[in-house]
Amino acid sequence: MTEASARFHRSVAEALADPHLRQALDRTTGRLAGGLAKAFATIPDAGALRDTARRIRAHTIAHLDQHLDQFERAATARGCHVHWAPTAADATRLVVDIARARGVSLAVKSKSMVTEEIELNAALGAAGVRVVESDLGEFVVQLADDRPSHIIAPIVHMSRDDVARLFEDKLGARPDEVADIPAITAFARRTLRQEFLQAGMGISGVNLAVADTGSLCLVTNEGNGRLTTTLPRVHVAVMGLERIVPTAADLGVVLQLLARSATGQALSVYTNIITGPRRPATSDGPGEPDGPDELHIVVVDNGRSRLLGGELAEILYCVRCGACLNICPVYHHIGGHAYGGVYPGPVGSVVSPGLMGLDEWSELPHASSLCGACRDVCPVRIDLPRLLLNLRAQTVAARMGPAWLRIAMPLYAAIATRPVLYRWLGSLAARLSRMMGHDGWLDRLPGPLSAWTTERDFPVPAPRSFVQEHHAHAPRAGGCE
Amino acid sequence: MSAAARAQIFDSIRRGLVRAVLPDAAGSRPTPEGRSSPPSASADALEAFTRALTALTGRVHRAAAVDMVPDLVAAIAHEHGARGFLAWDESHLGVPGLFAALASRGLERVDYDLPFDAASREAHALALAGVGVGLTGADAAIADAGAIVLAHGPGRGRLASLLPPAHIAVLSARQIWPTMPDLLAARPGLLDAGSNLVAIAGPSRTADIEMTLTHGVHGPKYLHVIVVP
Amino acid sequence: MTRPTRVQLFVTCLVDRFYPSVGHAVVAVLERQGLDVSVPMDQTCCGQPAFNGGFTDDARRMARHTVDVLSASPDPVVVPSGSCADMIVHRYPELLADDAAYAARARDLAARTFEFTQFLVDVLHVSPAAEPDGPRLAYHASCHGLRGLGLVEQPRQLLRAVAGDRCTDLPGAGICCGFGGLFAVKLAGISAAMLASKIEAIAESGADAVVATDVSCLMHIGGGLHRRGSRVRPLHVAEILAGTRHD
Numbered sequence: 001m002t003e004a005s006a007r008f009h010r011s012v013a014e015a016l017a018d019p020h021l022r023q024a025l026d027r028t029t030g031r032l033a034g035g036l037a038k039a040f041a042t043i044p045d046a047g048a049l050r051d052t053a054r055r056i057r058a059h060t061i062a063h064l065d066q067h068l069d070q071f072e073r074a075a076t077a078r079g080c081h082v083h084w085a086p087t088a089a090d091a092t093r094l095v096v097d098i099a100r101a102r103g104v105s106l107a108v109k110s111k112s113m114v115t116e117e118i119e120l121n122a123a124l125g126a127a128g129v130r131v132v133e134s135d136l137g138e139f140v141v142q143l144a145d146d147r148p149s150h151i152i153a154p155i156v157h158m159s160r161d162d163v164a165r166l167f168e169d170k171l172g173a174r175p176d177e178v179a180d181i182p183a184i185t186a187f188a189r190r191t192l193r194q195e196f197l198q199a200g201m202g203i204s205g206v207n208l209a210v211a212d213t214g215s216l217c218l219v220t221n222e223g224n225g226r227l228t229t230t231l232p233r234v235h236v237a238v239m240g241l242e243r244i245v246p247t248a249a250d251l252g253v254v255l256q257l258l259a260r261s262a263t264g265q266a267l268s269v270y271t272n273i274i275t276g277p278r279r280p281a282t283s284d285g286p287g288e289p290d291g292p293d294e295l296h297i298v299v300v301d302n303g304r305s306r307l308l309g310g311e312l313a314e315i316l317y318c319v320r321c322g323a324c325l326n327i328c329p330v331y332h333h334i335g336g337h338a339y340g341g342v343y344p345g346p347v348g349s350v351v352s353p354g355l356m357g358l359d360e361w362s363e364l365p366h367a368s369s370l371c372g373a374c375r376d377v378c379p380v381r382i383d384l385p386r387l388l389l390n391l392r393a394q395t396v397a398a399r400m401g402p403a404w405l406r407i408a409m410p411l412y413a414a415i416a417t418r419p420v421l422y423r424w425l426g427s428l429a430a431r432l433s434r435m436m437g438h439d440g441w442l443d444r445l446p447g448p449l450s451a452w453t454t455e456r457d458f459p460v461p462a463p464r465s466f467v468q469e470h471h472a473h474a475p476r477a478g479g480c481e
Numbered sequence: 482m483s484a485a486a487r488a489q490i491f492d493s494i495r496r497g498l499v500r501a502v503l504p505d506a507a508g509s510r511p512t513p514e515g516r517s518s519p520p521s522a523s524a525d526a527l528e529a530f531t532r533a534l535t536a537l538t539g540r541v542h543r544a545a546a547v548d549m550v551p552d553l554v555a556a557i558a559h560e561h562g563a564r565g566f567l568a569w570d571e572s573h574l575g576v577p578g579l580f581a582a583l584a585s586r587g588l589e590r591v592d593y594d595l596p597f598d599a600a601s602r603e604a605h606a607l608a609l610a611g612v613g614v615g616l617t618g619a620d621a622a623i624a625d626a627g628a629i630v631l632a633h634g635p636g637r638g639r640l641a642s643l644l645p646p647a648h649i650a651v652l653s654a655r656q657i658w659p660t661m662p663d664l665l666a667a668r669p670g671l672l673d674a675g676s677n678l679v680a681i682a683g684p685s686r687t688a689d690i691e692m693t694l695t696h697g698v699h700g701p702k703y704l705h706v707i708v709v710p
Numbered sequence: 711m712t713r714p715t716r717v718q719l720f721v722t723c724l725v726d727r728f729y730p731s732v733g734h735a736v737v738a739v740l741e742r743q744g745l746d747v748s749v750p751m752d753q754t755c756c757g758q759p760a761f762n763g764g765f766t767d768d769a770r771r772m773a774r775h776t777v778d779v780l781s782a783s784p785d786p787v788v789v790p791s792g793s794c795a796d797m798i799v800h801r802y803p804e805l806l807a808d809d810a811a812y813a814a815r816a817r818d819l820a821a822r823t824f825e826f827t828q829f830l831v832d833v834l835h836v837s838p839a840a841e842p843d844g845p846r847l848a849y850h851a852s853c854h855g856l857r858g859l860g861l862v863e864q865p866r867q868l869l870r871a872v873a874g875d876r877c878t879d880l881p882g883a884g885i886c887c888g889f890g891g892l893f894a895v896k897l898a899g900i901s902a903a904m905l906a907s908k909i910e911a912i913a914e915s916g917a918d919a920v921v922a923t924d925v926s927c928l929m930h931i932g933g934g935l936h937r938r939g940s941r942v943r944p945l946h947v948a949e950i951l952a953g954t955r956h957d
Binding site for chain 2: 024027028031042043049052054055056058059061062064065068069078083084085086090103134135136137140153154155156158159160163181182184185186188189192193197198200210213215221222223224226227229230231233241246247248249250251252253255256263265266267268269270271272273274275276277278279281285286287288289290291293299301305306307308309310311312313314383
């Protein structure tokens with residue numbers, strides 16, 4: 001087993017043994033999944049809308065170069081600076097350079113997966129820029145020096161007491177200032193409001209960009225996304241190069257599904273659509289009284305275009321709602337951290353190996369029972385099980401995974417395509433295991449299969465197979481009732 | 482570096498597109514359908530909007546006539562203990578003489594224009610942070626989401642709906658659309674009317690801690706929509 | 711399709727080796743419908759363990775074998791497993807799409823392959839008679855049948871007809887039990903945690919038996935129940951139906 005595989009199995013075991021995490025996941029994932037079902041029940045043509053959204057995303061990705069080109073021209077025409085970053089390092093260097101050139105020492109940030117992916121905070125920190133996460137959950141994660149456990153709910157793994165203690169330790173809060181959740185929230189508002197007012201730069205991700213107007217759409221519930229993109233004089237938006245839709249009408253369709261899928265809301269509290277920096281005064285009239293004077297858009301590739309050139313390209317349709325996490329029974333039991341990457345859950349099990357290669361991420365595609373709940377819930381109907389199966393085939397082709405299986409599976413296939421041998425070996429195995437079983441059950445299986453019997457028994461095979469009995473005209477059992 | 486980086490990315494995308502497996506990408510571009518005509522001022526739409534926003538703890542006030550708006554605004558502002566207010570220019574609120582009427586009720590508009598210079602910008606913003614209420618118009622509303630839609634631009638600042646603890650928006654009953662896709666399909670130009678279009682569905686909220694809903698974490702804790710005929 | 715007179719039974723490797731009584735129950739139910747049931751002798755495994763494990767070439771070999779075995783006759787194929795039926799219906803045509811000798815036969819086989827309850831309800835329009843007494847049943851909706859084949863109503867309709875109010879859905883009926891083939895061995899801890907949730911739901915239901923369309927799930931759930939000393943029995947839907955009259 002490789003070091004990366006061992007690490008994954010260790011973190012899974014730790015997650016499974018954590019009763020607190022269990023409780024938090026029970027509380028959140030079930031509620032989010034339930035909210036989704038209710039929210040979809042309120043749109044009469046949800047199925048058709050999902051089909052349309054899927055076709056919009058599919059068509060956009062299939063013409064990605066044209067849409068990006070159009071987006072760049074439209075955004076530039078409205079005063080944006082568009083930057084292109086082939087790698088994570090390029091992206092962070094671009095942002096650091098912008099910060100340096102403007103003398104920025106404090107930046108506020110609105111939650112964004114892609115900035116986690118490129119590890120922007122660390123790069124800015126090293127360049128002497130303090131970065132404050134402004135989403136409440138991300139702010140807590142940052143204070144705790146932790147990682148977000150969920151795309152939508154970053155601190156599902158923490159209790160209110162955990163947060164209160166953290167605010168006391170790190171921010172000097174008095175116990176009465178963090179006595180309950182509203183107090184904790186108000187304390188965070190006061191603390192973060194100061195940071196917003198002082199920050200020289202606001203950093204955000206981009207949920208969706210609109211090609212024909214060069215617009216950026218950011219959805220948040222707290223309003224931190226709006227403050228981040230309004231108060232500081234420089235706004236830097238970092239976007240994965242696939243987060244694009246052609247027009248405002250296309251954006252409308254995706255928005256009708258996005259918040260419903262993420263949190264069960266019809267729309268997030270703030271659907272914030274930004275088209276260029278603040279518009280200056282002209283001879284016709286005054287300019288806008290607020291908003292950033294500079295807007296930089298950093299378009300990040302970091303493996304996406306390579307992903308596009310293969311069988312996993314469908315994952316680029318993803319709109320990052322997190323619905324596949326909330327519905328996933330595996331996620332429900334291990335939470336986000338165990339997945340190891342920035343993107344957890346079924347989508348992460350495709351995106352992490354897809355963007356960063358299978359060497360470090362070969363276990364993730366196998367961490368699924370292939371139940372298909374993720375495919376059913378996806379607002380753009382991404383066939384996640386198909387993508388996981390494709391990655392599994394890649395791990396086998398690369399001779400990754402357990403050695404015993406690489407021997408056992410071809411052997412099994414060889415036997416299963418030789419019916420006489422198959423029947424004979426089946427009978428032999430049945431006889432052997434009947435000698436080891438009690439009352440029709442085995443409580444211990446040999447070798448790698450012993451993992452089955454750690455927590456469940458295994459039935460002893462029947463003395464004669466059904467096919468053999470049937471062809472021998474054995475007495476037919478009429479059922480058991 | 483930038484031109485080379487751009488070329489590198491576009492080359493890589495174009496090479497990828499040759500081999501990409503993209504289910505359901507074939508065929509012509511899908512055209513999202515929305516209602517192409519403006520929505521009617523139906524009582525149903527207003528009912529649905531009111532129901533949805535109220536469920537989000539937003540409050541809907543119906544003004545029988547435009548000249549009732551000053552009293553409503555003043556009452557709400559006083560409820561929140563506000564003396565000053567941030568606002569869009571009067572011409573964008575659809576209520577003639579509103580600011581004078583509010584001034585006579587003890588409410589003064591705090592005007593602003595954020596400067597670019599870092600130090601004075603901070604001082605300026607700091608001064609705005611204490612204002613108790615924000616007053617804006619609304620360009621549209623979304624019935625199924627209980628959302629109001631604000632196109633920010635010249636004379637229509639963003640901070641009025643963002644910085645104070647309470648936000649009051651004046652909405653015309655004729656501008657209620659059934660859904661977001663309906664609005665954006667019919668009025669795509671809204672995106673480009675200014676630098677910022679925002680749909681606001683209720684007061685600022687978070688459920689990050691233990692999935693417990695809490696309001697006013699960053700944006701306004703209270704949202705009032707005054708619907709005028 | 712028109713009502714057939716003959717069917718082939720692809721019984722699945724797990725029924726064949728571990729639960730022959732389920733196979734006999736399926737035959738009994740089908741014969742009671744006046745069908746001539748044949749059981750091709752050389753059938754083995756559909757290849758799903760290999761396919762789901764990423765062993766595509768091995769899966770393809772097993773798929774070709776199964777196509778050969780089930781193409782000796784043009785009769786419809788009945789499979790008492792949503793998972794294995796889904797493999798034949800949806801995966802075989804993909805797996806063998808580029809195989810000149812097999813692509814068309816795989817598509818043909820896919821078109822005449824049915825999961826057991828799907829065949830009873832959609833093709834034979836069976837409505838089993840009510841059985842006034844019997845155990846309280848809780849239904850678990852197996853994943854691949856539910857989401858791959860869309861088996862939402864068929865199994866429930868049959869069980870409701872037989873057991874009426876004695877049959878309910880398990881709480882979270884459509885949530886995976888954690889079997890997932892090799893998943894149960896490769897990530898046994900996660901699988902066992904999923905199983906534990908399923909068993910909690912079974913206990914909560916108060917049922918005497920848990921019913922499903924797939925013995926793979928039942929083997930997994932049954933193994934967990936047995937380890938815990940539970941008296942709740944796992945039953946295949948065919949075993950319920952075989953105990954009743956069918957008109």
